[in-house]
Every structure is written in structure tokens, then in C-alpha cells.
Amino acid sequence: MTQSAVRPTPASPTPPGGHLLEVRDLHVEFRTHEGVARVINGVSYHLDAGETLAVLGESGSGKSVTAQAIMGILDTPPAHVRSGQILYRGRDLLTQSEEQRRQVRGKEIAMIFQDALSALNPVFPVGWQIGETLRQRQGMSKADARRRAVELMDLVKIPAAAKRLGDYPHQFSGGMRQRVMIAMALALDPKVLIADEPTTALDVTVQAQIMDLLADLRRDLDMAMILITHDLGVVAGVADRIAVMYAGRIVEHADVRSLYRSPAHPYTKGLLESIPRLDVRGQALSTIKGLPPNLMRIPSGCPFHPRCPYVQQVCVDVVPHDLVLGDGRTSACHFAQEVRDDSAR
Amino acid sequence: MSDFETVAATENQAARRGPSGEPGAPNQIGAAHKPRSLAGDAWRDLRRSPIFWISLALVVIFTLMAVIPGVFTTNDPSDCLLSRQHAGPSGGAIFGYDFQGCDTYSRAVYGTRASLLVGALSALGTGVIALVVGMLAGYFGRWIDAVLSRVIDVVLGIPLLLAAIVLLKRVGSASPTVRITAVIFVLAILGWTTAARVVRSSVITAKEQDYVAAARMLGAGHGRIMWRHILPNSLAPAIVVLTIALGSFIAAEATLSFLGIGLKAPTISWGQDIDTGRIHMRESATPLIVPSTFLALTVLAFIMLGDAIRDAFDPKLR
Numbered sequence: 212m213t214q215s216a217v218r219p220t221p222a223s224p225t226p227p228g229g230h231l232l233e234v235r236d237l238h239v240e241f242r243t244h245e246g247v248a249r250v251i252n253g254v255s256y257h258l259d260a261g262e263t264l265a266v267l268g269e270s271g272s273g274k275s276v277t278a279q280a281i282m283g284i285l286d287t288p289p290a291h292v293r294s295g296q297i298l299y300r301g302r303d304l305l306t307q308s309e310e311q312r313r314q315v316r317g318k319e320i321a322m323i324f325q326d327a328l329s330a331l332n333p334v335f336p337v338g339w340q341i342g343e344t345l346r347q348r349q350g351m352s353k354a355d356a357r358r359r360a361v362e363l364m365d366l367v368k369i370p371a372a373a374k375r376l377g378d379y380p381h382q383f384s385g386g387m388r389q390r391v392m393i394a395m396a397l398a399l400d401p402k403v404l405i406a407d408e409p410t411t412a413l414d415v416t417v418q419a420q421i422m423d424l425l426a427d428l429r430r431d432l433d434m435a436m437i438l439i440t441h442d443l444g445v446v447a448g449v450a451d452r453i454a455v456m457y458a459g460r461i462v463e464h465a466d467v468r469s470l471y472r473s474p475a476h477p478y479t480k481g482l483l484e485s486i487p488r489l490d491v492r493g494q495a496l497s498t499i500k501g502l503p504p505n506l507m508r509i510p511s512g513c514p515f516h517p518r519c520p521y522v523q524q525v526c527v528d529v530v531p532h533d534l535v536l537g538d539g540r541t542s543a544c545h546f547a548q549e550v551r552d553d554s555a556r
Numbered sequence: 557m558s559d560f561e562t563v564a565a566t567e568n569q570a571a572r573r574g575p576s577g578e579p580g581a582p583n584q585i586g587a588a589h590k591p592r593s594l595a596g597d598a599w600r601d602l603r604r605s606p607i608f609w610i611s612l613a614l615v616v617i618f619t620l621m622a623v624i625p626g627v628f629t630t631n632d633p634s635d636c637l638l639s640r641q642h643a644g645p646s647g648g649a650i651f652g653y654d655f656q657g658c659d660t661y662s663r664a665v666y667g668t669r670a671s672l673l674v675g676a677l678s679a680l681g682t683g684v685i686a687l688v689v690g691m692l693a694g695y696f697g698r699w700i701d702a703v704l705s706r707v708i709d710v711v712l713g714i715p716l717l718l719a720a721i722v723l724l725k726r727v728g729s730a731s732p733t734v735r736i737t738a739v740i741f742v743l744a745i746l747g748w749t750t751a752a753r754v755v756r757s758s759v760i761t762a763k764e765q766d767y768v769a770a771a772r773m774l775g776a777g778h779g780r781i782m783w784r785h786i787l788p789n790s791l792a793p794a795i796v797v798l799t800i801a802l803g804s805f806i807a808a809e810a811t812l813s814f815l816g817i818g819l820k821a822p823t824i825s826w827g828q829d830i831d832t833g834r835i836h837m838r839e840s841a842t843p844l845i846v847p848s849t850f851l852a853l854t855v856l857a858f859i860m861l862g863d864a865i866r867d868a869f870d871p872k873l874r
Contacts, residue, residue, distance in 0.1 A: 284772045288698075317774035330766035334788040343784070344774045395774065 229301050230257040231435055232281070232320070232403055237295030239276055239459075241506075242288060248506040250276050250290070252459040258403065263429060263436045265446040265467070267482075268456035271503055274439045277456075278405045281437075282322050283312045299403075317344060321401035325408040327388035331380035337391045338364075338376030344398045363394040367424060386417035390424070397428070404429065405437045410445060422449055443486055447471065455479050458504050458514035464533075465540035475534075475542035475551035477519045483554075513545070521546050598868040608864040614857035618850075622669040631662040633824055642840040654829070654843035655836045663829055664847045670825040671854065674740055675806035681744030682751055682805075683798050687787075689748070690755025690794075695763060695782055705756070712749040716808065717815075719746055724817045732823045739818050743805050751797045758790035765789070792866050799862020803855035810851055826851045 239251035251273045258264050266274045279285045281297055283304065297304040299319060304312060324330040332340055341363055342356030351359065357376065364372035367390040380388055389409060396404060406425060410418035426449045429436045438450055446453060446467065453470050455463040455478065463476035474480040481499035501518035504510055510517055516526040525545050533541040536551060544550060602608045621628050631648045640657035643649075649659040693704035720742050727738045762768065763786060771785050812818025813827025814834075821828070826847040833844030 282773050284769050313775045313777065315775075316772070322770075322773045324766050324770060326766060330770045332767040332771075332785055332789065335784075344776075347780065348775055392770070395770065399774070 229298065231260045231300065232437075233257040233296075233298040234277065234281065235296040235298065237277065237280060237297065238293040239273075239280055239285070239290055239295075240293055241290050246507045249509060250459050250506055251280070252509070253295075254456070254459065254461055256454050256461060256464065258435045258437060260402070260435050261433055262451045263426075263438055263449055265438045265440060265450035265453045266456060267440060267443065267446060267453055269441050269503055271506065272456040273459040274456050275407050278322060278407055278437065278439055281405065282316060282320060283309075284316075284322075317348065317396075317401065318399045319401055320403040320405065321396040321399065322405040322407060323389070323392050323396045323409050326412045327385070327392040328380060328412075330392055331388060331395075333380055336377045336379055337383070341391070341395050341398055344395065348399055359398070360394070363397055364391070366397065366428070367391070367394045369394070385413050386420060389413060389417075389421055393421075393424070393428070397432070400432070401434065403435050403437065405439065407439045408441070409438075411440070411442070418445065425449070443482060455482070458509055459506065460514065460543060461533075461541075462515065462544070463540070463542045465536075465538075465542075469538055469540060473551045473554045475536055475540060475547045475554070476515075476544045477521050477546075477550055478515050480550060480554050481518075481520075513543070515544075521550060598865075601868040602864060605864050605868070607860050608868075611857045611860035611864060614853055615861055618668055618672060618854050618857065621665055622672040625665045625669065628665045629659070629662040631659040633658060633662040633666040634822070635659070642836070642843075651842050651846050652840070655832055655839070660829075660843045660846050663824055664826065664850045667824045667826045667829060667847060668850065668854070670736060670819055670823050671806045671809060671827075671851070674736065674743065674809040674819075675802045675854075675858070677740045678743040678747065678805040678809075679798050679802035681740065682748040682801055683794065685744065685748040686751035686755050686794065686798075690752040691759055691782055691787070693752075694756040694759025694790075695778070695786065697760075701756075704752075708749045708752055711746065714746060716746050717811065720808075720812055721815070721817055724812065732819075735819060736823065739809055739812060743808055747801060747805065747808075751794055751801060754793050754797045755790060758793050759786055762786045762789040796862050796866045799858050799865075802862075803858045806851065806855055806858075 234254055234256050237251050237254045238249075241248040241250055254273065254277050256264065256266070266277070268274045276285070276290070279290075280292060281304070285292070292305060295305070299315060304315060307315075331337065335343075338357060338360045341360040342351070342353070345351045345356040345359055346353065360376060361373045364375070369375060369387055369390050375383075380391070383391060389412075393409075404425075409425065410421050413421060422445055425436065425438075428434070438446065440446055450467050452464070452466050454461045455470075455476065457478050463470065463474065463479045465475070470479065471483065474483055478499070481497070484497045485499060487496055499518055504514055504517070510527075512528050513519070513526040513531050516522045519526065521544075523545070529545070531543045531545045533543050534545075534547040535541055536547060542550070629648055636656045636658035638657045640653040641655060643653045643657070645652045649661060651660040651664075654660050654663070689704050689708070693701040693708075723742045724738060727735060730738070768781055768785050771781050776785070809818055809825065810827030810830060813820075813825045814831040816831070818827055819825040829847040830844060830851070833841075833847065837844050
């Protein structure tokens with residue numbers, strides 16, 4: 212737990228004035244009747260203006276919970292932030308009052324959800340919903356809010372935006388609904404956009420359109436983006452850096468290029484090897500054996516050791532530190548160097 | 557919200573296509589597509605529902621009867637002559653006369669006002685208590701929920717009739733207005749529990765929805781989330797429970813009046829008439845049947861109307 216306090220920040224140097232958003236050694240647990248689930252165990256990452264960080268991991272790895280902690284929309288109980296800091300422009304959000312945090316939400320940091328249908332209120336037209344935030348937070352008149360809603364819907368490329376203002380969420384297709392959700396999130400012109408699996412619920416073709424849209428918007432509006440996903444393919448074209456999460460920890464953190472070329476953590480390596488490839492024929496697809504750990508009983512030492520092909524006794528006994536590799540990357544593996552050299556070969 | 561939509565409609569005239577139309581996007585309704593409101597959709601559904609029209613007609617008739625009984629009968633319900641006891645139909649008295657020699661039909665018509673007033677106001681009071689309690693318990697949870705849920709359990713454990721008898725006995729011989737208020741008050745404070753439980757559970761369901769998280773993400777406060785995002789989405793079941801409650805409150809008022817502790821003369825009510833009709837049933841059944849039929853039709857009309865509106869307004873059923 213304490214080792215991460217002196218964790219070096221990988222991949223990019225701290226800009227003057229600090230990072231735009233920085234999560235430091237965050238610990239979150241869910242207290243339930245069955246016991247305490249350690250969902251986040253010392254996550255640290257940062258985001259600078261204008262960049263895209265991809266947070267990658269399978270279900271239950273804690274990637275969405277970290278995002279909800281940043282937004283301050285964790286359901287408490289059962290979730291409790293045990294320790295850590297979330298710094299936005301140098302101020303710790305976790306020590307702020309609910310009212311101060313409310314000011315940050317939407318205006319500074321906004322989030323889009325996986326399932327846009329359930330993230331839109333079914334009883335109000337989409338124009339009303341996009342405009343609601345503007346009327347409430349910026350005191351816009353109904354007519355101004357409506358005009359701005361049309362602009363936002365144009366911005367996210369909803370055809371015939373002005374016509375569809377009065378439509379209800381159920382009258383939109385999946386891709387269009389996700390666009391509405393994005394328009395809502397952009398209403399207050401946030402500096403950071405957190406996209407929580409924005410394309411998981413969509414068709415493959417629509418997925419690409421939404422990812423392109425997000426990348427364009429990020430660039431045009433000069434936002435920083437945290438892209439949460441379990442889909443390595445989605446990440447490649449969009450992200451600058453990738454943080455790979457496993458069992459509530461960041462196991463590897465690197466820029467996209469080096470991570471894809473030579474993963475330095477056995478888990479990342481396993482993930483990359485389990486992507487079906489068009490250019491390799493006649494081979495069984497490799498998989499990562501076993502299941503993600505039960506968060507109430509996280510394995511001793513390295514949480515990945517029961518599934519790891521590189522496992523040694525040290526992995527069972529000792530929690531691996533973040534190992535800093537030459538090019539500013541980190542990997543929480545005792546054998547990071549070997550794994551990277553293996554994958555580079 | 558309505559003028560918002562009007563503006564939207566005007567804007568549509570000058571609508572232009574977005575910068576890049578998403579090709580092949582499904583569910584793109586054509587250019588002639590008009591914005592529809594939830595109320596508009598509901599109205600389209602309701603228009604085709606015979607149940608809606610029948611129950612609406614009955615509700616309108618009974619409401620008119622309550623407001624302007626003089627239109628439905630020209631006979632004075634308190635013009636009673638013992639010489640006409642149980643006499644057959646004559647003049648305006650289409651159902652004949654009762655034991656006291658009063659016009660049976662006229663009394664039933666004039667009894668509508670008390671019954672509807674008690675039913676509607678009790679349901680309204682119930683609705684307000686149930687929404688507030690259910691919303692607070694469901695939204696804030698934890699100890700607030702624990703306390704309010706126990707209060708619901710306690711109130712639910714009180715037998716309605718027994719408590720009503722105890723409470724209304726204390727009113728004694730009061731003026732008709734005080735008595736009717738007392739009946740409404742007693743029914744409302746004893747009858748809100750079921751509706752509150754329904755509201756609480758639908759609030760808990762709505763609270764977990766992503767659109768509530770999305771509203772929080774955009775910086776909405778508790779009040780706004782409860783009022784704009786949770787309330788409209790948990791109203792449908794409450795409306796059904798309340799319309800059914802309205803019917804049962806009318807029935808409860810009749811029961812109390814029947815037992816002699818609800819409304820009393822000079823207030824005319826179906827319950828009292830059913831009671832007197834019952835005593836003299838063997839001599840003439842019409843003074844019992846007429847107010848009973850009015851009561852049954854009113855209760856039925858409200859329950860059917862509530863059901864039809866619920867079906868039409870629930871977006872999840874589309």
C-alpha cells in the first residue's frame with residue numbers, strides 16, 4: 212500500500228502546474244453483507260490536457276469504479292473510498308464538499324455511459340434533456356437552451372437535429388442515442404470527458420463511427436479523455452496511453468505503441484495474444500486460463516499469479532511494485548523485463 | 557414544457573439536415589416525421605381504447621352529478637312524505653320512493669357529491685402523503701428508510717374500520733362540513749400505506765437507473781433528481797394504486813356511513829341509503845339497489861380509467 216506513494220509517474224513528464232487530473236493511490240471497497248470487496252487497490256493514473264488515456268480491463272477490474280469515484284457518483288453505501296486522492300487542477304476532489312463537487316460535475320468533468328438507452332430519461336424528449344443542464348446550471352432561457360441543444364446535436368452529427376429535438380429516447384437507434392448522450396455530456400463544455408465503454412452496447416459498424424466522433428470531438432473541443440474499455444481494438448487508434456487494470460490495480464501503464472509492440476506484463480501479453488488475427492492461420496486462439504479473482508479473496512502476492520504462465524514462488528509471496536522500464540513505462544510484475552523481452556522477440 | 561415544444565415545432569419548419577447524415581442509421585423516421593410528445597402518444601393510444609371512453613363517460617357523468625345534481629333530477633331529495641312510502645315510479649321519481657317516502661333516484665343523484673368528494677380528496681391526501689414518504693424512504697434509504705418503513709408497517713397494522721370508528725366517534729355531533737372533513741382526514745391518514753410502499757419500491761428501481769447517474773454526473777442536486785428524474789418515472793404505478801384507492805375510499809365512506817359513523821343526515825350519502833334500504837329490503841328492493849348500483853359503477857369507472865391511463869402513459873409499454 213505504501214509503496215505506491217513514491218510511485219513515479221510514467222510515460223509523460225509532469226507539466227508545470229501539475230496534471231489536469233490525477234488519481235493517487237486510490238482505494239475503494241464495497242462493504243456488503245457477505246464481506247468486504249476490495250475493488251480498487253491503489254490505483255494511480257493521470258491525465259493531461261488534450262490527451263486520451265485508455266483504461267483497459269475486464270469486467271470487475273475496477274475501471275468503471277475508478278471513473279465513478281472521479282465523478283463522485285459512487286453509490287455509498289456499499290462503496291467506500293478508503294484512501295487516496297483525486298486531484299483536479301491540483302485540488303483534491305475527495306476532500307471537497309458535496310456542493311463543490313457538484314460544481315465540478317458536468318462543467319469540468321463529464322461522463323458518458325455504456326448503455327445510452329438507460330442513461331436517458333424515458334419520459335422526456337431528448338432536446339429537453341440536453342437543455343435541462345443548460346437551464347439549470349447556466350440559467351439559460353428555454354429558447355436559448357433549445358437552440359444550444361440543436362447545436363450540440365449537430366455537433367455530435369445527429370441528422371436533422373432540429374427535427375428530432377422533440378423525440379423521445381426510445382425513438383432513436385442505438386448509435387443515435389449514444390450521440391444524444393455525448394451531446395448531453397458536452398453541454399457544459401467539460402475539460403475532461405470520461406467515456407465508460409461508450410461502444411460496448413453498439414453494433415460493430417456503429418462502434419467505429421462513435422469512436423471516430425469521440426476522437427474528433429476531443430480534438431476539436433480540446434478536451435482530455437479517459438476511455439474505459441475492455442476492447443483492445445477500440446483503443447489502438449484513439450488513445451495516447453493505456454493503463455491496464457487487473458483486480459483493482461494498474462498492472463501496466465505505457466504509451467499505446469510500446470504496449471502493443473512489447474507488452475511488459477503477462478496479463479497484457481495474454482490479452483493481446485487472445486485477439487483473433489486475420490494474418491495468422493491454422494492456430495488455436497490462445498486464451499488466458501482461469502477466471503478473474505473474487506475481489507473478496509484476492510490472491511496473495513501478485514493477484515494475477517494463479518493465471519500467470521511466468522509464475523514463480525516470489526509471485527505468491529510478494530506484491531510486485533511498479534517496475535519502471537526504460538521508456539517511461541511501468542509494469543507491476545516481478546519479471547517485467549523478461550516478459551517485455553519475450554514479447555519483443 | 558408545452559411552449560418549449562411549440563418553439564421546437566416552429567423550428568422544424570426551417571429544419572436543415574445535419575452536417576453529415578449518418579448513412580444507413582436504422583430507426584430514422586422520414587422527413588415528414590413530426591415530433592411527438594408523451595402526452596400525444598398516450599392520447600393516440602387512449603383514443604382507440606373503448607375501456608377509456610366508457611370509464612371516462614361514467615366519470616364525467618358522475619362528476620357532473622356531483623357538481624350540478626339539479627340537471628339530473630328536478631325532485632328535491634329531502635322532499636319526503638311518509639304517505640308515499642315505497643310507492644312506485646311516478647313523475648320525476650323514476651325508481652319510486654323509499655321507506656321515508658323520499659325520491660330514491662333523486663337521493664342517489666344528490667349522494668354523488670359526498671361520495672366523490674370523500675373519494676377524490678382522500679385519494680389526493682393519500683397520494684401526497686404516499687409520494688412524500690415513499691420518495692424520501694426510497695431515495696435516501698438507510699435510516700430514513702428504516703424509520704419510514706416501520707411507520708408504514710405500524711399504520712398498516714391498524715385496522716381501518718376499527719381506527720375510523722374510534723377516531724370518528726370523537727367527532728360526535730358536528731356540522732356536516734366538519735364531519736366530511738373528518739372522514740376524509742381519517743381515510744387519508746389510514747389509507748396511504750399501500751401507495752407509499754408502491755412509490756418507495758418504484759423510486760428504488762428508478763434510483764438505480766443510469767439516467768439518474770447521468771443527471772448526477774451533470775451536477776443535478778437531490779431535489780432536481782427526485783422531482784424531474786425519479787418522480788415522473790415512478791408515477792405510473794402510484795396512479796394505478798391511487799385510482800383503485802379512490803374507488804375503495806368511496807366504498808369505505810359508504811361502509812362508515814352504513815355503520816352510522818361516517819356521514820350523517822342532512823348530508824346525503826350512498827352509504828346511509830344502502831343501510832336504510834337494506835333494513836326494508838323485503839318491502840322494496842329498489843331503494844337498496846339504486847344507490848348500490850351508483851356506488852358500484854363509480855368505483856368501477858375510476859378503476860378502469862386508472863388502468864387505461866396507466867397503460868397509455870407508461871413509456872416502457874411502447
